[in-house]
Amino acid sequence: MGSSGINAEYMGSSGINAEYMGTTNMTNAATLSDKTELGPDTLIVSKPVRTGVPKRKKGLCQKIMNFGGSVRINPTGVAIMCGIVILIIFFNSGGGGSANSKVAKTVNLKQLLSVAIAAAEAGGKEVVAVRAEADLGESSKGETLEGANDPKTNGDMRSHVQMYYGIKKAFPNINVISEEHDEVAVDMSTIPIASIHNSEVEEKVTTDQELPANEVAVWIDPLDATQEYTENLKQYVTTMVCIAVKGKPTIGIIHKPFEGITAWGWAGEDVLSKVVLDDVAKNKGNVHSDLSTARIIVSRSHSGSVNETAQKTLGPGITVTPAGGAGFKAWEVIKGNQDAYIHTTLIKKWDICAPAAILTALNGKLTTLDGEAIDYGKAEEAKNQGGLLATLYNHEKFLEKLKVLKP
Numbered sequence: 001m002g003s004s005g006i007n008a009e010y011m012g013s014s015g016i017n018a019e020y021m022g023t024t025n026m027t028n029a030a031t032l033s034d035k036t037e038l039g040p041d042t043l044i045v046s047k048p049v050r051t052g053v054p055k056r057k058k059g060l061c062q063k064i065m066n067f068g069g070s071v072r073i074n075p076t077g078v079a080i081m082c083g084i085v086i087l088i089i090f091f092n093s094g095g096g097g098s099a100n101s102k103v104a105k106t107v108n109l110k111q112l113l114s115v116a117i118a119a120a121e122a123g124g125k126e127v128v129a130v131r132a133e134a135d136l137g138e139s140s141k142g143e144t145l146e147g148a149n150d151p152k153t154n155g156d157m158r159s160h161v162q163m164y165y166g167i168k169k170a171f172p173n174i175n176v177i178s179e180e181h182d183e184v185a186v187d188m189s190t191i192p193i194a195s196i197h198n199s200e201v202e203e204k205v206t207t208d209q210e211l212p213a214n215e216v217a218v219w220i221d222p223l224d225a226t227q228e229y230t231e232n233l234k235q236y237v238t239t240m241v242c243i244a245v246k247g248k249p250t251i252g253i254i255h256k257p258f259e260g261i262t263a264w265g266w267a268g269e270d271v272l273s274k275v276v277l278d279d280v281a282k283n284k285g286n287v288h289s290d291l292s293t294a295r296i297i298v299s300r301s302h303s304g305s306v307n308e309t310a311q312k313t314l315g316p317g318i319t320v321t322p323a324g325g326a327g328f329k330a331w332e333v334i335k336g337n338q339d340a341y342i343h344t345t346l347i348k349k350w351d352i353c354a355p356a357a358i359l360t361a362l363n364g365k366l367t368t369l370d371g372e373a374i375d376y377g378k379a380e381e382a383k384n385q386g387g388l389l390a391t392l393y394n395h396e397k398f399l400e401k402l403k404v405l406k407p
Helices: 060-065 075-092 099-103 109-131 154-170 199-204 226-230 274-282 300-314 326-335 349-361 395-401
Strands: 006-010 016-020 025-028 042-045 106-108 139-143 149-152 175-178 210-212 216-224 238-245 248-256 261-266 295-299 319-323 340-343 365-367 388-391
Touching: 106 109, 109 154, 109 199, 109 216, 109 238, 109 248, 109 261, 149 226, 154 175, 154 216, 154 226, 154 238, 175 349, 216 226, 216 326, 216 349, 238 326, 238 349, 248 326, 248 349, 261 274, 261 349, 274 326, 295 300, 295 326, 300 319, 319 326, 326 340, 326 349, 326 388, 349 365, 349 388, 365 395, 388 395
Parallel strands: 025 042, 175 216, 295 319, 295 340
Antiparallel strands: 006 016, 106 210, 139 149, 216 238, 238 248, 248 261, 340 388, 365 388
16 A cells, blocks of 8 residues: 555455554445545455345344454354353253252162262271271260260261262162261261162162152261270161151161171062071071060160169060160160160160161061151151060060050
8 A cells, every 4th residue: 555554455255454654544445425525544444345245134132242243253153152051051050950959859769779888888997997096086065865975976977978978979869867967067078979780689679650849868887886985885786778768767777887787678579688688597496485585785875774673674685685785776776786775764866766677677666666657758856765676586575565664
């Protein structure tokens, strides 16, 4: 353009590249009228005209991104950006059929059993690890009704985190009820994703039940027998998970962390782990049908009062064994080492739900001392105040004799 200092070059259909090297004004020819007065340094830039091509209407995204006509965006890029925005809106509004949206509606019990086993064992590892430390981080929740100390340790809390969030990570929309509660924020990245496929479960369980999530409640005891744990009586310690369906104890898992063994059973399906079946087989003939020689296991905290009353009602030939942990005591009944587990005062449902499920799968029973079934459907009703009787055999006979023990 000579002395004007302007270099203007048209680059095909991609747009205009104009480089201004001086003080010249640039004006679009399309905006001029016949009466427009032009200055000496005004450059007129004309848009190329395509003939025979109908003018297209601008789409919404093109209108938004055109910025008044002074800047043009590649149409392909605009289309991609609009598509991404639409997909984000779609998925955020619940579209796409994600796994979590399915979990919100139903729960696969077979998969939940596998996750529950993994959770109980993960909690058990924390229990063992804390016990090996010099400081258990022991504190007290208060006293039990029997006047005994009700302790809490780092083992309880670390096990709780692994068990509670391990289950919630796999099944975020089911109701999980734990004995413990979070004291600090939990980093979910530290919680491993539990496998929904356990080899023994895959081998033994043939059903594949899908149930509404609101019919399922999961009770967990991150560390049963905490008092004994603080005394290093490790044989009594268990971690437990129970899956209740419509308030009924359906699947129970009891894990002994210091022995590394796990017992589980599925009531209704009557499926039992090898550990349970082996224990039952060892003591199948060791049953005292004569209640006057029955073997009874009770809590260490009130064995004296139960011993005295039981001898009056059952006879002086009975044997009363004090022990710690509801999970341990119920397992002794399952193994056939004891004929009945009796508790006469308040007990929490996370202590007894898993034993109830396994006993039911063996055609045994765990009821109140009135013989009533215990409902496990509501988190706000965590206390069982009717005492309990757990047996594999002769349940009705025991109930009749033990009426005087009712709380």
